[in-house]
Amino acid sequence: MWEYEKRLQYPVNIKRPDAKAAKIIISQYGGPDGExxxxxxxxxxxxxxxxxxxxxxxxxxxTEELAHLEIIGAILYQLTSDLTxxxxxxxxxxxxxxDHTLGVYPQAASGVPYTAAFMQSKGxxxxxxxxxxxxEQKARVTxxxxxxxxxxxxxxxxxxxxxxxxxVHFQRFGEALGMxxxxxxxxxxxxxxxxxxxx
Amino acid sequence: MMKNGExxxxxxxxxxxxxxxxxxxxLDTHPDCTEALNAFAIKEEKREQLLDEYARKYGGVEGYxxxxxxxxxxxxxxxxxxxxxxx
Numbered sequence: 001m002w003e004y005e006k007r008l009q010y011p012v013n014i015k016r017p018d019a020k021a022a023k024i025i026i027s028q029y030g031g032p033d034g035e036x037x038x039x040x041x042x043x044x045x046x047x048x049x050x051x052x053x054x055x056x057x058x059x060x061x062x063t064e065e066l067a068h069l070e071i072i073g074a075i076l077y078q079l080t081s082d083l084t085x086x087x088x089x090x091x092x093x094x095x096x097x098x099d100h101t102l103g104v105y106p107q108a109a110s111g112v113p114y115t116a117a118f119m120q121s122k123g124x125x126x127x128x129x130x131x132x133x134x135x136e137q138k139a140r141v142t143x144x145x146x147x148x149x150x151x152x153x154x155x156x157x158x159x160x161x162x163x164x165x166x167x168v169h170f171q172r173f174g175e176a177l178g179m180x181x182x183x184x185x186x187x188x189x190x191x192x193x194x195x196x197x198x199x
Numbered sequence: 200m201m202k203n204g205e206x207x208x209x210x211x212x213x214x215x216x217x218x219x220x221x222x223x224x225x226l227d228t229h230p231d232c233t234e235a236l237n238a239f240a241i242k243e244e245k246r247e248q249l250l251d252e253y254a255r256k257y258g259g260v261e262g263y264x265x266x267x268x269x270x271x272x273x274x275x276x277x278x279x280x281x282x283x284x285x286x
C-alpha cells in the first residue's frame with residue numbers, strides 16, 4: 001500500500017504560462033517513455049520477480065516514478081493554469097483545450113492517449129530488467145529533447161532533476177540484472193526462466 | 200501564500216527526504232554497505248525531527264500523521280502542485 005506525503009519530491013515554481021512547453025512536456029506524463037508508463041511497468045513487473053531484493057527495488061523505483069508523475073503534472077498545471085484564450089489559440093493549445101480544457105490528461109505530445117501497449121511485463125527477470133534499463137535511457141533522451149526545446153530556467157530546473165534520476169535508475173537496474181544473473185545456474189542460463197519453473 | 204519560514208523548512212524536508220530516496224535505492228543493490236546504512240540512519244532521524252517541527256507549525260505532511268489538534272487541516276492548505284505551496 002502507499003501513504004501520500006503532501007509535498008513534491010522536487011519543487012516546481014513556474015512563473016510564466018507557456019502552452020508550447022506544456023504541449024511537449026505532456027509526453028513525460030502519458031507518452032511512450034513517460035512517468036505513468038514507468039511506474040506501471042515496474043509496479044507490475046515486481047510480482048513475478050523471483051529475487052526478493054530486486055522485487056523491492058522495483059517497488060521503490062516504481063514508487064519514485066509516481067512522485068515524478070506528480071512533478072510533471074505540477075509542471076503542466078503551472079504552465080497552463082493562467083493561459084488566456086488568445087494564448088491558447090496563438091500557442092496551438094486549442095486542439096488540446098477542446099477535449100480537456102486545462103485538465104491534465106495522460107497523452108503523448110502527438111496526442112496519442114496513454115496506452116499500456118507502451119510497456120511490457122514479460123514475467124522473465126532478464127527480459128524485464130533489460131526492458132527497464134532501455135526504458136530509463138529512452139526517458140533520459142526524452143528529457144534531453146525537452147531541454148533542447150525549452151529555455152525558461154523555471155522549467156529547465158525540475159526537468160534536469162528528472163533527467164538525472166533516469167541515470168541513477170538505469171545504474172540500479174544494471175546492478176539488479178547482475179543480482180539476477182548471480183542467482184541463475186550458469187550452465188542453463190539462457191535455457192530457463194526462473195519465474196516459471198517448468199523443467 | 201506560505202507562512203513565514205514554511206518554505207525554508209519544507210526545503211530542508213525535501214533535501215533530507217531526497218537523500219533517503221537516493222540511499223534507499225543504493226542500499227537495495229548494496230545491502231552490505233555500512234557507510235550508506237549509517238548515512239541512512241542519520242538522515243532518517245533528521246527527517247523525523249523536521250517533519251515533527253513542520254507538523255507542529257504548519258500541519259502534517261504524512262497521510263497517517265495529519266495532526267488533529269486544530270481540527271481537520273489535512274486537506275485545507277493548497278496541494279503541493281499549487282504555486283502557493285512552492286513559493
